[in-house]
Amino acid sequence: MKNYHLAVFPADGIGPEVIAASQQVLRQLEQLHGGLRFETREFGWGSAHYEHTGAMMPADGLQQLERGGFDGLLMGPVGSPAIPDHVTLWGLLLPIRQGFDQYVNLRPMRQLDGVASPLRNAGQHPIDMVCVRENSEGEYAGVGGRVHRSQPQEVAVQSIVFTRTGTERVMRFAFDYARQQSRRLVTNVTKSNSMQHNMVFWDDVFRAVAADYPTQATDQQLVDSMTARMVSQPETVDVFVASNLFGDILTDLGAALTGSLGLAPSANLNPERRYPSLFQAIHGSAFGLVGQNVANPIASIWSVQMMLEFLGETELAARLMQAIESVLREQRVRTRDLGGSHSTTDMTAAVCQALAAGS
Known part of the structure; x- marks a missing residue:
């Protein structure tokens, strides 16, 4: 037993x-x-x-x-x-x-047969996405505070924390998952055009990890345009790896596209x-x-x-x-x-x- x-x-x-x-x-x-x-x-x-x-x-x-x-x-x-x-x-x-x-x-987003998607062309473009979301640091690291509460000069600081260990291990998991599940593409979700320190670091680590998986196809997408891609071209999205906050937001969108948050x-x-x-x-x-x-x-x-x-x-x-x-x-x-x-x-x-x- x-x-x-x-x-x-x-x-x-x-x-x-x-x-x-x-x-x-x-x-x-x-x-x-x-x-x-x-x-x-x-x-x-x-x-x-x-x-x-x-x-x-x-x-x-x-x-x-x-x-x-x-x-x-x-x-x-x-x-x-x-x-x-x-x-x-x-x-x-x-x-x-x-x-x-x-x-x-790990969050799968798949439109199952018999479930209607709000997308008009969902039948022609099947939705089968998986998000590998970093889950222990990033935007939810909890580093920050507030001073001078309720005063005109009140200050609130929330710091985003990426460590090389934390970033590399979640990306390596995404590549291993894609290999084990015979997935065709791993997408790096970033915002390095405006966040010139932490997200550029994130991109650097992604490239270093990707080099260890030379047969795995990869691409990169800014998080704002990723939302548009998930709606207009969901068939191009396979496995994507994202920071704690970006993964949280994108997977709610993905769940809605597959028919219901209840799924x-x-x-x-x-x-x-x-x-x-x-x-x-x-x-x-x-x-x-x-x-x-x-x-x-x-x-x-x-x-x-x-x-x-x-x-x-x-x-x-x-x-x-x-x-x-x-x-x-x-x-x-x-x-x-x-x-x-x-x-x-x-x-x-x-x-x-x-x-x-x-x-």
């Missing part, structure tokens, strides 16, 4: 609903594979924890997770309209990303596996939908699929991806974000049924 130990964070808003759907899929996978068990331990960290304690997680939260010996972390969306966004982000998700050196944020998964990876990696849908907590059973669980379920792949359960990962694709292709079940009226429960059941049927 192979046991995987997972830490589960339902977190905020619709998080408990989509995480419950993901756990239902895990139970279905256990039934399909009798020699496999996913042992889960739930953590009630998030906005409710903040309201009771003044912190998003306990002071020893990372130590608790390390002692737990977890193989993976599965998290719902984080954020509450009652708490400033910078408090929720810096109180839970970023400490885990940085503390566990999850320096790769957008992500993996926060420590590739060396010194720490557990975290898997999470990229959509928000959507408090306006809480308790209505209408949230699309696919992004969270797809994040489970990415977790399985990272854990080496490639056959199960492929089977789950096939089930997701089958349900969306057949279009019998559509949640509100996809133009339908089916529930979270309906969509989850459809994926589980497709798994059981071997679709």
Whole structure:
């Protein structure tokens, strides 16, 4: 019997609903594979924890997770309209990303059969993009401060931090990923025309890393024109590597182009596996939908699929991806974000049924 130990964070808003759907899929996978068990331990960290304690997680939260010996972390969306966004982000998700050196944020953006894109010519130009986002420093390094608060002379400074180690390792991951997945192109997303220090450094490192992969096609795109390229020529975008902020923004655009933020998964990876990696849908907590059973669980379920792949359960990962694709292709079940009226429960059941049927 192979046991995987997972830490589960339902977190905020619709998080408990989509995480419950993901756990239902895990139970279905256990039934399909009798020699496999996913042992889960739930953590009630998030906005409710903040309201009771003044912190998003306990002071020893990372130590608790390390002692737990977890193989993976599965998290719902984080954020509450009652708490400033910078408090929720810096109180839970970023400490885990940085503390566990999850320096790769892997975000696939693929238009699946049966899902309409807002692009008029999406059928002629298929969308199949993957962002490798630097996830531990850059614009989200947290270096800076404010002085003379609330005074006319108040100053706010936020510094962007790129290290050679941090930049090189995420770029090398992008090239290795492209090679392993037989991807044709790696694009460097930059803004070195105006940011003459850090982004020129970023470009220099990209060229140095690219030299070690002479057979891999590459190109370079300024981040502002990259947004236009993703809309007008999505078929030319394959794998792109971007800084923390640029990757964050571009992948929200990419998710919208593929049909819905409700279909957008992500993996926060420590590739060396010194720490557990975290898997999470990229959509928000959507408090306006809480308790209505209408949230699309696919992004969270797809994040489970990415977790399985990272854990080496490639056959199960492929089977789950096939089930997701089958349900969306057949279009019998559509949640509100996809133009339908089916529930979270309906969509989850459809994926589980497709798994059981071997679709």
